[in-house]
Amino acid sequence: MKQKLKDLNKAFENKLRLGIMSALMVNDHLDFNSLKDLLGATDGNLASHLKTLEKEAYVSYSKEFLERKPNTKYSVTPAGRQAFLKHLKAIENLLK
Amino acid sequence: MKQKLKDLNKAFENKLRLGIMSALMVNDHLDFNSLKDLLGATDGNLASHLKTLEKEAYVSYSKEFLERKPNTKYSVTPAGRQAFLKHLKAIENLLK
Numbered sequence: 001m002k003q004k005l006k007d008l009n010k011a012f013e014n015k016l017r018l019g020i021m022s023a024l025m026v027n028d029h030l031d032f033n034s035l036k037d038l039l040g041a042t043d044g045n046l047a048s049h050l051k052t053l054e055k056e057a058y059v060s061y062s063k064e065f066l067e068r069k070p071n072t073k074y075s076v077t078p079a080g081r082q083a084f085l086k087h088l089k090a091i092e093n094l095l096k
Numbered sequence: 097m098k099q100k101l102k103d104l105n106k107a108f109e110n111k112l113r114l115g116i117m118s119a120l121m122v123n124d125h126l127d128f129n130s131l132k133d134l135l136g137a138t139d140g141n142l143a144s145h146l147k148t149l150e151k152e153a154y155v156s157y158s159k160e161f162l163e164r165k166p167n168t169k170y171s172v173t174p175a176g177r178q179a180f181l182k183h184l185k186a187i188e189n190l191l192k
Contacts, residue, residue, distance in 0.1 A: 002134070038098070040098035088187065091187055094115070095184070
C-alpha cells in the first residue's frame with residue numbers, strides 16, 4: 001500500500017491539473033482559450049497550473065501568430081504522457 | 097469535460113486521503129496504528145486527514161478498550177463508499 005501511494009504523482013493531485021492532462025492526452029494540442037473553455041477555468045488558475053506542469057516538463061507549448069495575434073498551443077510531452085498513465089494506473093491499483 | 101471535472105471530489109484529491117479511503121474500502125475496519133503502518137503516514141498527518149474525512153461523514157470511528165487501553169477503529173461509511181466509487185469513476189471517465 002505504501003508503494004502504491006508513492007506511485008501517485010503529486011503533480012496530478014490537483015483537479016484542474018488532472019483536467020489539463022486529460023484534455024491534452026486526447027487532443028494533439030490545444031490553445032489557451034480552448035483549454036479554458038473546455039475546463040471551465042479562470043485565466044489565472046489555468047495559467048498557474050499550466051506553469052506547474054511545464055516546470056515538470058509534462059506539458060510544452062509553442063507560440064505562433066494567427067492573423068497577427070500571438071497564439072500559444074499546449075501539448076503533452078512524451079514524459080508527461082508516461083507519467084500521467086502511471087498515475088492513473090496507480091489509482092486503479094489502490095483498490096487491488 | 098467541465099462536468100467530468102465537477103464529478104471529481106475535492107475530499108479525495110489528497111494522496112493520503114486517497115490511501116485512507118482505499119484501505120478502508122478493502123478492510124471492514126482498521127485502527128489508527130494499522131492505518132499508520134499501512135500508509136506510511138505520520139501521526140499528525142494521518143489524524144488531520146482522518147478528521148477531514150470524518151467531517152465529510154465519509155469515515156466514522158468507534159472507540160473500545162483493548163486490554164484496558166483505548167483503541168479507535170475506523171471504517172468507511174456507506175456515503176463514503178458511494179462518494180469514493182463515484183470519484184474513481186470520474187477519473188476513469190476523464191480520458192473518455
